[in-house]
Amino acid sequence: MRKHHKLLLNHFLRRRATRPYTSAAHLATTPAAAAAASGLDALDLLDAGELAPTPRLYHSLITACAQTRSLDDAKTIHAHLAGSRLAGDAFLCNSLIHLYCKCGAxxxxxxxxxxxxxxxxxxxxxxxxxxxxxxxSVEAVGLLPGMLRARFKPNGFTFASLLKAAGACAGRGIGEQIHALSVKCNWDEDVYVGSALLDMYARCGQMDMAIAVFDRLDSKNGVSWNVLIAGFARKGDGETTLMTFAEMQRNGFEATHFTYSSVFSAIAGIGVLEQGKWVHAHMIKSGQKLTAFVGNTMLDMYAKSGSMVDARKVFDRMDKKDLVTWNTMLTAFAQYGIGKEAVAHFEEMRKCGIPLNQISFLSILTACSHGGLVKEGKHYFDMMKDYNVEPEIDHYVTFVDLLGRAGLLKGALIFVFKMPMQPTAAVWGALLGACRMHKNAKIGQFAADHVFELDPDDTGPPVLLYNIYASTGQWDAAARVRKMMKATGVKKEPACSWVEIENSVHMFVANDDTHPSAGEIYRMWDKINIKIRKAGYVPNTDYVLLHVDEQEREVKLQYHSEKIALAFALINTPAGAMIRIMKNIRICGDCHSAFKYVSNVFEREIVVRDTNRFHHFSNGSCSCGDYW
Known part of the structure; x- marks a missing residue:
């Protein structure tokens, strides 16, 4: 059929050929026969009146053009139809609407x-x-009132299209109104409309409604299961995503590459490596091929779950690597702070002719920032213009972070003032974070004032400013910031860490005594503390931002959430096993020091993922080189 369409269209568009003219007497009467006749010019025959302009002929030509999606050909057919006696034919006009939409016009x-x-x-x-x-989407749903005024009642296909559009208009209440109309028109229980309703609510993040629609579906299929799984994954609910995936298997539905992509994405969000390996094994057993679509999310999952080795294996085994594949691997290098490897990867991208984009440059700048590669970072920032990539605000934020981390605070401030666009709260926030790192209260206060003005609802900057004053012993200034925080209701986000043991996730907060094994955990940390002190560990009380004596400062340091998680992992994993810990904020500098000693004394590899990056501790050192 596709070959027939293409042949027919070619004959139609072959105007004014140099071949001898063939009359309609030698032409069969059906469009298919007309298409098969070699050397015929259907347009010339129509113009000459030798071929009757029938709806069937025009419809065949339009259908053929829809297969090729050539806008020029579509306009040629439209122009010819407009000059014929069939110009106002509703059937053909509807076909033209469909044709133009197929061509994106x-x-x-x-x-x-x-x-x-x-x-x-x-x-x-x-x-x-x-x-x-x-x-x-807005234009799609905007047609509905006019359709109803014209007294046309939407059918199942109409509702499915409207709900697809409503899913992209999240938060406007449009989807609920269309849902109500579908109930009124008795279309809500149709399997296709039901799946569209499910997808709409899932895309809008209203998973309670999505589940309610799903439960009401009389005949669930693989599409409805995939929509539900994708909805949980987009919402960042990794645990429910995995549970739904398992339930899908129990109900006898086969997972597709869409399913695996959603599940890998969800696992990447929570960083549970063993679960990710189980899903990977399930995919291999099911016979699914490692396409770029699935491979990219799998690569991202391994990288974000703390296994660069597996991420690299996935990258190397992918036969077809697209830009997303290369960028995902580059981002992984940046997250791990291994700047030299990131630079080598970026240069390989250039060598292979990969079309670099905004994400490529943002990732390499992040890698340079985390790796302390200031010279290289400046080089790549300047290189963006060579690739016609216009720097966006995120690139400026990252470049400020690059200079700030390196202690070039005045240079970073000058860079901010010379920006070709108005600095945002994120730009000033990056400078403030660098001032916290290097304990520069003067520039820190200046940056904080701008953040407060541009984004007064952000709770992070006041905490950073307090930390700067407290870490430099300016307790009166710190008290003023604390008073301001209390007056405005700003609260510091409580730190928590979690670790996965035998497919179960255990979460801890500082001084946590709620875990069933709390007593054993604290005894274990006391043993660890004694051993690493003998090896040379000295608590860094600069990270206790309270005006208390030195002894109390040391006590405050010992039971941070990541240390409790580490003690629990050492109790519950076999000797030599790698330990992976996740944390919701930046790892404490004292904990970072302690973990280096633990990796050496207990001969363990420890991977910590915090909000900024990964830290891979091994043999008494960290992959970040103490630069983070």
Whole structure:
């Protein structure tokens, strides 16, 4: 059929050929036969009146053009139809609307629609579907009131298209209104409309409603299961994503590459490596191939779960690597702070002719920032113009971070003042974070004032400013910041750490005594503390930001959430096993020092993922080189 369409279209568009003219007497009467006749020019025959302009012929030509999606050909057919006696035929006009939408020319489809004297149900539905398929969601749902005023009742296909559009208009209440209308029109229990409802609520993040719709579906299929899994993954609910995936298997539905991609994405968010390996093994057993679509999310999952070795294996085994693949690997290098490897990877991208984009440069700048590669970072920032990549605000934020981490605070401040765009709160926040790192209260206060003005609701900057004053012993200034925080209701985010043991996740906070094994955990940390002190560990009380005596400062340091998680992991994992810990804020500098000693004394590899990056401790050192 596709070959027939292409052949017919070629004959139609072969105007004014140099071959001898062939009359209609030698032409079969059906469009298929016309297409098969070698050397015929259907357009010339129509113009000469040798071939009758029938709806069936035009529809075949439009259908053939829809297969090739050539806009020029579509306009040629439209122009010829407009000059024929069939110009106002509703059936053909509807076909033209569909054709233009297929070609991405929705404005042309709208002109055909507006010029129609007799629109029918197909006219309205075709244009609504065209808008939805071309990511013009507001325009799609905007047609509904006019359709109802024209006394046309939406059908299942209309509702499916409207709900697709509503899913992209999250937070506007449009989806709920269309849902109510589908109930009123008795379409809500249709399997296709039901799946569209499920997808709409899932995309809008309303998972309670999505579950309610899912439960009401009489006939669930693989699509509905995939939509539900993808919804939980987008919402960052990794645990429920995995539970739903397991339930899908129990109900006899086979996972597709869409399923695995969603599940890997969810696992990447929570960093549970063993669960990720189980899903990977399940995918291999199911016979699914490692496509770029799935491979990219799998690569990201391994990287974010603390296994660069597995991430690298996935990258190397992928036959077809696209830009996303290369960028995902580059981002992984940046997250681990291994700047030299990131630079080598970036240069390999350039060598292979990979089309670098905004994400490529943002990742390499992040890697240079985390690796202390100031010279290289400046080089790549300047290189962006060579690739016609315009720096966005995130690139400026990262470059300020690059200079700030290196202690070049005045240079970073000058860079901010010379920016070609107005600095945002994120830019000033990056400078403030660097001032916290290097204990520069003067520039820190200046940066904080700008953040307070631009984003007064952000709770992070006041905490950073307090930390700067407290770490430099300026307790009066720290007290003023604390008073301001109390007056505005700003609260520091409580630190927590979690570790996965035998497919179970255990979470801890500082001084946590709620865990069933709390007594054993604290006894274990006391043993660890004694051993690493003998090896040379000295508590760094600068990280206790309270005005108390030295002894109390040391006590405050000992039971941070990551240390409790580490003690629990040492109790519950076999000797020599790698330990992976996640933390919701930046790892404490004293904990960082202690973990280096633990990795050496207990001969363990320890991977800590905090909000900024990964730290891989081994043999008494960290992958970050104490630069983070």
């Amino acid at each position: 929705v404005s042309d489809a709208r002109r055909v629609f507006d010029e129609m004297l007799n629109r029918d149900m197909v006219s309205w539905t075709s244009l609504i579907a065209g808008y939805a398929q071309n990511d013009m």
